[in-house]
Amino acid sequence: MTEKSTDVTRRLFSRRAFTTTATAAAAAATIAPFVLATQVDAASADKTADKTADKTAGKTAGEPGDVRRITLYAEKLPDGQLAYGLEPGKATIPGPLIEMIEGETLEIELVNNTDVTASLHVHGVDYETSSDGTRMNDSVVEPGGRYVYTWRTHAQTSRPDGTIEPGSAGYWHYHDHVVGTDHGTGGILRGLYGPLVVRRTGDVLPDKTFTVVFNDMKTNNLTQAPDFTAKLGERVEFIVITHGNFFHTFHIHGHRWADNRTGLLKGPQDHSRVIDTKTTGPAESFGFQVIAGERVGPGMWMYHCHVQSHSDMGMAGMFYVTDADGNVPGHSMDDMPGHPMSGTSGQSMDGMPGHSMHGM
Amino acid sequence: MTEKSTDVTRRLFSRRAFTTTATAAAAAATIAPFVLATQVDAASADKTADKTADKTAGKTAGEPGDVRRITLYAEKLPDGQLAYGLEPGKATIPGPLIEMIEGETLEIELVNNTDVTASLHVHGVDYETSSDGTRMNDSVVEPGGRYVYTWRTHAQTSRPDGTIEPGSAGYWHYHDHVVGTDHGTGGILRGLYGPLVVRRTGDVLPDKTFTVVFNDMKTNNLTQAPDFTAKLGERVEFIVITHGNFFHTFHIHGHRWADNRTGLLKGPQDHSRVIDTKTTGPAESFGFQVIAGERVGPGMWMYHCHVQSHSDMGMAGMFYVTDADGNVPGHSMDDMPGHPMSGTSGQSMDGMPGHSMHGM
Amino acid sequence: MTEKSTDVTRRLFSRRAFTTTATAAAAAATIAPFVLATQVDAASADKTADKTADKTAGKTAGEPGDVRRITLYAEKLPDGQLAYGLEPGKATIPGPLIEMIEGETLEIELVNNTDVTASLHVHGVDYETSSDGTRMNDSVVEPGGRYVYTWRTHAQTSRPDGTIEPGSAGYWHYHDHVVGTDHGTGGILRGLYGPLVVRRTGDVLPDKTFTVVFNDMKTNNLTQAPDFTAKLGERVEFIVITHGNFFHTFHIHGHRWADNRTGLLKGPQDHSRVIDTKTTGPAESFGFQVIAGERVGPGMWMYHCHVQSHSDMGMAGMFYVTDADGNVPGHSMDDMPGHPMSGTSGQSMDGMPGHSMHGM
Numbered sequence A, B, C: 001m002t003e004k005s006t007d008v009t010r011r012l013f014s015r016r017a018f019t020t021t022a023t024a025a026a027a028a029a030t031i032a033p034f035v036l037a038t039q040v041d042a043a044s045a046d047k048t049a050d051k052t053a054d055k056t057a058g059k060t061a062g063e064p065g066d067v068r069r070i071t072l073y074a075e076k077l078p079d080g081q082l083a084y085g086l087e088p089g090k091a092t093i094p095g096p097l098i099e100m101i102e103g104e105t106l107e108i109e110l111v112n113n114t115d116v117t118a119s120l121h122v123h124g125v126d127y128e129t130s131s132d133g134t135r136m137n138d139s140v141v142e143p144g145g146r147y148v149y150t151w152r153t154h155a156q157t158s159r160p161d162g163t164i165e166p167g168s169a170g171y172w173h174y175h176d177h178v179v180g181t182d183h184g185t186g187g188i189l190r191g192l193y194g195p196l197v198v199r200r201t202g203d204v205l206p207d208k209t210f211t212v213v214f215n216d217m218k219t220n221n222l223t224q225a226p227d228f229t230a231k232l233g234e235r236v237e238f239i240v241i242t243h244g245n246f247f248h249t250f251h252i253h254g255h256r257w258a259d260n261r262t263g264l265l266k267g268p269q270d271h272s273r274v275i276d277t278k279t280t281g282p283a284e285s286f287g288f289q290v291i292a293g294e295r296v297g298p299g300m301w302m303y304h305c306h307v308q309s310h311s312d313m314g315m316a317g318m319f320y321v322t323d324a325d326g327n328v329p330g331h332s333m334d335d336m337p338g339h340p341m342s343g344t345s346g347q348s349m350d351g352m353p354g355h356s357m358h359g360m
Helices: A002-010 A015-019 A023-031 A053-057 A185-190 A308-312 B002-010 B015-019 B023-031 B053-057 B185-190 B308-312 C002-010 C015-019 C023-031 C053-057 C185-190 C308-312
Strands: A067-076 A082-085 A098-101 A105-112 A146-152 A170-175 A193-199 A208-215 A228-231 A235-243 A248-252 A277-280 A285-291 A299-305 A316-322 B067-076 B082-085 B098-101 B105-112 B146-152 B170-175 B193-199 B208-215 B228-231 B235-243 B248-252 B277-280 B285-291 B299-305 B316-322 C067-076 C082-085 C098-101 C105-112 C146-152 C170-175 C193-199 C208-215 C228-231 C235-243 C248-252 C277-280 C285-291 C299-305 C316-322
Touching: A170 A235, A170 A285, A185 B308, A193 A208, A193 A235, A208 A248, A235 A248, A235 A277, A277 A285, A299 A308, A308 C185, B170 B235, B170 B285, B185 C308, B193 B208, B193 B235, B208 B248, B235 B248, B235 B277, B277 B285, B299 B308, C170 C235, C170 C285, C193 C208, C193 C235, C208 C248, C235 C248, C235 C277, C277 C285, C299 C308
Parallel strands: A067 A105, A098 A193, A208 A235, A228 A316, B067 B105, B098 B193, B208 B235, B228 B316, C067 C105, C098 C193, C208 C235, C228 C316
Antiparallel strands: A067 A082, A105 A146, A170 A193, A235 A285, A248 A277, A248 A299, A299 A316, B067 B082, B105 B146, B170 B193, B235 B285, B248 B277, B248 B299, B299 B316, C067 C082, C105 C146, C170 C193, C235 C285, C248 C277, C248 C299, C299 C316
């Protein structure tokens, strides 16, 4: 199901989208190092349908100034959890990765197929109170109902008084704001959340994106954190979101990132701190890119919450980096609690219904 | 009472103060984008007495190099809480907003009108051990006593060895350090804390400043977080301080800020992350400015701690943005727990005795 | 014992090391302000053996490109705790400060003198899975065994696709990853952790380095946080690491730092936030330098976790800054719980066996 969602949102990221010099993005373009979007094609992901550059380049969606409309379904999963999806019957936890480029507008029609009033609240982008997703702002959806939320984005610009208005780019997220309590505590607990990335013209695109949501003591609402797989040398984007009531420290073995907007240094003069562990609290979100196995090679690289009791309770998963032959070099997983694999290939793509790993 | 405190501390922010090229601030001046302090006049605040530019421009306070003296009163409120104020009988929680400009010195005489030994400890600025506010450094005040604390500030400069000494500018705060325990746990719990802003020559001044203090599960020592009101387009400064024993994530709907010293991007090359949610732990403080309703319009914009159980317990308030007619566009608050308003004007200025909203 | 460990790791920081223009570090050198390593000599530390510039300058270790080998011993202390040390019988909590310069390789032979399987896991640097220190990657050490871990570092460079690969420089740390649980929860709890600093060519060197590890409610595994002493004007480096299950806010009285990689502003255009309090969660680490008593004078400056219950429970120690006569200006410590000193000299160097204060 991941591929379907990818299809819908991925197409906006054509080469053309990221080489645009549309007026609205001009200021931003001048400050971001220009990077050819050679990673635009998601075709390299194992289970993703082939999309040629021609195919994506032919789209007009994804240009600053565009208005796109998608439908999002809030659904009840067989196990009683709630989730968002881009097609009926295909909801996932976390919900689909939604990508925008600064300057775009997204109209999202939420179809509420659950039996409770639900909503869609978003972080980071521009929306009027009618798209707030709160009961007090009359922007929630009764069971069986539908409602259009409008998310707008903008590039960095200067205000008349000379101050800078920041652009919308960032690793953001969306979630319910009404199930259970007026803060959506029940909706979030049961799975109504997902990632949003707003990119800036010129941003480096990843080959794959993995989303990790720490939601109390679960990861992507799983008792045992999911595993992710990439090929040695692939450009992998991690999006980390926290929900619930607890604080966590996200850590990944053998890889590091810059503690700034993109997780990538902007240039030789970018003095951002480089880290491999970061405190993250409820509703915070950040993202970064790594080159899988860069300088450290293929193998099993743990990622986990570094709060000791949390990792011991299952908030630890694997980032498998495969070698040229597609194998994860030979180590046994027998000793790793909660990872019942015995082979060495490590291709434990999470196929559990209702759970997406956002691998593209 | 807010206006009184404003009177005392506001006067230093004349246009002259921010166009100064005093030697001590010269280095700083060259690195901060020069901004005309057109927002200097606090007269736009609803309940604030008119202060013309002439009136403030005539002051000499607020220049780098100046020494000012104020009196601060530690008092017991009718409900048993403790608070700081600039006049007897007018203490507030949080205490008065104190503003300085880099290079200034502030001598604060603390008059202890409570029945316990109290003190004044400050973050961020320069003070000798005699102004530490701790028992071990003999800088506490017995009931009925008075004691002068001296806070100095300085502009960024270079050390003889070529390293940079940072300036004092920042969103800081002050609090008791002796009531209850030698760390002031009892004083903080009962309300002895307040905000301090040290500005840099050239900093953009806000039209209004609101202070939010997460103190365990209370906000400004209130079980229900207070509401704030601004006009569409006003430049609003938020100061967020945390105290006590818990960690929180401050979030505001529909508005964002840069995660740097001022919350404002310094220029098109400032790559600070833009956020709308931030982890904040005990004694941390940060501040930022937003243009009320920018790109999102007037209305009811929630701010809250995003730890779900905290917001559900009352750590959520309203940021009302009024339209050209002074109204908050029409939504009912009936569904919002803890907000008993039924009208649409939304002008719920918190008038509870002993609680200040720091609106200027 | 601190001096011994210092001996081993300090020698790489010759003047020559920091004025090198080795190819691998050239890019980094151009972006870091060049600073003469006048603080290279650790001889100023009270109890540290004299090391002349000639002595250190004659070493070839510490150049980018070098490969060094050291032996690290995991040992059981008399009180049942576990610790790392650079010589048998001299293990400390935290373990020895290990310093590297970008471009260096360190081969660490871990000798396990404890009665449980132990390991060495490191943050920040480059290591293959065989040096991961985890059971699943077969890189743990049985009692009585030995195993070589290889840590590599690199300077900032550009990738073929034009993106920047960050250098290894940072305040990192190492710890056990297998005692008690597969995440090393028992090893960390009992003391198997230590600091690692990777410096960049041109970085400013401190006169002294103090390491503070918040490990649940203990500091450096002590119920009462240790005290540190420096002379007025000395350049003091603090390394702060958190372990265990809780979050803390590190605060120090009278001193501030920049919230970036080094804690020092990189130049007049570095807009990093300046702070004196910072949230830190399990496995996070940061460091900074202060000039002892700069603008505030000698005396007793508390450092503590600012979570009120934590400081009240003992997570507060002293940073003594001595005057020209070697004294800490005269205040009594009688009122400070847990600090049984009665004199005024304040030279309470922690001599408790098995606990290092990393003063150099």
